[in-house]
Amino acid sequence: xxxxxxxxxxRMDLLTREKEVFADNILRSSVPGxxxxxxxxxxxxxxxxxxxxxxxxxxxxxxxxxxxxxxxLGSTRMTTKKTDSDVSLSGNTINAEDQLRKIxxxxxxxxxxxxxxxxxxxxxxxxxxxR
Numbered sequence: 001x002x003x004x005x006x007x008x009x010x011r012m013d014l015l016t017r018e019k020e021v022f023a024d025n026i027l028r029s030s031v032p033g034x035x036x037x038x039x040x041x042x043x044x045x046x047x048x049x050x051x052x053x054x055x056x057x058x059x060x061x062x063x064x065x066x067x068x069x070x071x072x073l074g075s076t077r078m079t080t081k082k083t084d085s086d087v088s089l090s091g092n093t094i095n096a097e098d099q100l101r102k103i104x105x106x107x108x109x110x111x112x113x114x115x116x117x118x119x120x121x122x123x124x125x126x127x128x129x130x131r
Contacts, residue, residue: 008117014039015110022099022106029099032090036099 021037028034 004120005117008113008120012110012113012117015106015113018106019103019110022103025094025099026096026103029092029094029096032092034092034094036094 018039021039025036
């Protein structure tokens with residue numbers, strides 16, 4: 001049953017990473033020539049949770065309690081979104097309002113995952129304690 005906890009935790013980590021990318025986009029929204037950065041799902045799947053550098057060098061975790069380069073947060077590559085729509089006079093394609101909306105969506109999903117996690121914890125407590 002710990003698989004469900006792992007999945008929820010990984011989803012929460014990804015949502016946190018997405019919010020960091022959106023916040024970085026907002027920070028760079030006034031810089032001329034900047035493009036919106038996004039996390040590609042393809043990179044999450046193809047690297048299997050490890051960074052390309054960690055895969056190439058054969059690095060692995062020797063103890064599950066140690067921090068490693070192959071954490072799934074490191075596997076989220078950012079790429080710039082190639083679009084010519086909504087380009088400002090400075091050549092910037094980042095829409096701060098859109099990024100704020102995306103942060104709000106990610107935060108809502110994060111709280112949903114937190115609620116789901118708590119629900120499973122309560123269920124396990126009920127089974128264990130019998131109350």
